[in-house]
Amino acid sequence: MAEQKTVKFIITRQDSPDSAPYEETFNVPYRKNMNVISGLMAIRENPVNANGEKTTPVYWDMNCLEEVCGACSMVINGTARQSCAALVDELEQPIRLEPMSTFPVVRDLIIDRERMFDALKQVKAWIPIDGTHDLGPGPRMPEKKRQWAYELSKCMTCGVCLEACPNVNDKSDFIGPAAISQARLFNAHPTGEMNASERLEGLMEDGGVTGCGNAQNCVQVCPKGIPLTTSIAAMNRATNIQSFKNFFGSDNAH
Amino acid sequence: MAEHREYFYRRLHSLLGVIPIGIFLIQHLVVNHFAVYGPESFNKAASFMHDLPFRIVLETVIIFLPILFHAILGVYIVFVTRNNIKRYGFFRNWMFYLQRVTGIITLIFISWHVWETRVQIGLGNADLDYSLMESILTNPFMFWFYVVGVISTVFHFANGLWSFMVSWGFAQSPRSQKIVTYATLIVFLAVSYIGIRSLITFAYGV
Numbered sequence A: 001m002a003e004q005k006t007v008k009f010i011i012t013r014q015d016s017p018d019s020a021p022y023e024e025t026f027n028v029p030y031r032k033n034m035n036v037i038s039g040l041m042a043i044r045e046n047p048v049n050a051n052g053e054k055t056t057p058v059y060w061d062m063n064c065l066e067e068v069c070g071a072c073s074m075v076i077n078g079t080a081r082q083s084c085a086a087l088v089d090e091l092e093q094p095i096r097l098e099p100m101s102t103f104p105v106v107r108d109l110i111i112d113r114e115r116m117f118d119a120l121k122q123v124k125a126w127i128p129i130d131g132t133h134d135l136g137p138g139p140r141m142p143e144k145k146r147q148w149a150y151e152l153s154k155c156m157t158c159g160v161c162l163e164a165c166p167n168v169n170d171k172s173d174f175i176g177p178a179a180i181s182q183a184r185l186f187n188a189h190p191t192g193e194m195n196a197s198e199r200l201e202g203l204m205e206d207g208g209v210t211g212c213g214n215a216q217n218c219v220q221v222c223p224k225g226i227p228l229t230t231s232i233a234a235m236n237r238a239t240n241i242q243s244f245k246n247f248f249g250s251d252n253a254h
Numbered sequence B: 001m002a003e004h005r006e007y008f009y010r011r012l013h014s015l016l017g018v019i020p021i022g023i024f025l026i027q028h029l030v031v032n033h034f035a036v037y038g039p040e041s042f043n044k045a046a047s048f049m050h051d052l053p054f055r056i057v058l059e060t061v062i063i064f065l066p067i068l069f070h071a072i073l074g075v076y077i078v079f080v081t082r083n084n085i086k087r088y089g090f091f092r093n094w095m096f097y098l099q100r101v102t103g104i105i106t107l108i109f110i111s112w113h114v115w116e117t118r119v120q121i122g123l124g125n126a127d128l129d130y131s132l133m134e135s136i137l138t139n140p141f142m143f144w145f146y147v148v149g150v151i152s153t154v155f156h157f158a159n160g161l162w163s164f165m166v167s168w169g170f171a172q173s174p175r176s177q178k179i180v181t182y183a184t185l186i187v188f189l190a191v192s193y194i195g196i197r198s199l200i201t202f203a204y205g206v
Helices: A036-045 A114-122 A143-152 A160-164 A177-188 A192-204 A217-221 A228-248 B005-018 B021-037 B039-050 B055-079 B091-122 B130-137 B140-167 B174-204
Strands: A006-013 A022-029 A073-076 A079-082 A095-098 A105-107
Touching: A006 A036, A022 A036, A036 A095, A073 A160, A079 A160, A079 A217, A114 A177, A143 A177, A160 A177, A160 A217, A177 A192, A177 A228, A192 A228, A217 A228, A228 B005, A228 B140, A228 B174, B005 B021, B005 B055, B005 B140, B021 B039, B021 B055, B021 B140, B021 B174, B039 B130, B055 B091, B091 B130, B091 B140, B130 B140, B130 B174, B140 B174
Parallel strands: A006 A095
Antiparallel strands: A006 A022, A073 A079, A073 A095
């Protein structure tokens, strides 16, 4: 009983955006119910690797610690997921941590998800209600629609769907499933619907909805269970109808 | 259109794969099936197709240009993908991967097939009849090359029909997409049978 149980972490590290990645192994004291983040915190407390050498603490990103912010996504034992929700007891050892390969690495496990936020700008994933006077209450939303739209609103821009998508990579400018689903969310909103065409036009720009090749990994890996492929098909339909309206003309092309 | 060029090309790519290329593929394999009823039956059907009015225009507009466009953009699409079936071995990801593999096989097969038949006939080196196909397919290597080529082409068409249904927004719900998967599986089996059946007749006379 004298010997303390440890957890072995093999972490892919990178000192700066341009430097070469390397692996470093750490043995962390086991604690009951620990998750990957508490393991990383233990490394930060005592940054000594498995060879007993003192090293720099491993950098990672985190925020809410309850799987709603999306900041702590990383590839854990080959699967992209949130490190806060990855319990050590449920993982095979040694635990391998890598940054998500789709995104540029900032340092160690921190990646830059800026392409996701650029994609949200491209599809105008917001509702423009700013005005100089009180516009009064907006139109009501059918309850049934609210229920499925609520599921779409759970997206936390965590990047797991982009990591799993074979068409999101350094050779393509495909915006990925998350932003397509967000365009659907804001077009489903009764006030957002008033600017529906602007979001559809965004989806028709380069890297838009036609970048999807229907590999459908996204819907399998989404930690929030968002029906991403349903959203993509819905936006395929909506952009097609919009392009016909644009070409042939329509009074309802707003 | 000019402002959404990529969007337009990708939608056109999806459409052309079904109309007219997919329709042509089925028509081609069905006409080939006349071979099963005897060389004369095949020759009659082939010369009917050969003697259609405006044949060169029909071939160019319905076959050559659409396939050329579909092939060029298709090769580009293959190159901007990073396949990840090892990490994400889901059924649809495999279909996505196979769609790209069969696309390349089909391009090689069709290029060879057109060179060997349509181009040689056009140059006057061969005649469009049963014996041309018989002489090609009695070679066992070519027989298997054609079997692989036909199955790959039909798979690419059937699976492409599925993604056409999704890309054009017909099948939106997961349930409808699943049923379209089964429907396109039946298309794959039925059209493959029609194609392979005539290859067997050309090669073995049965």
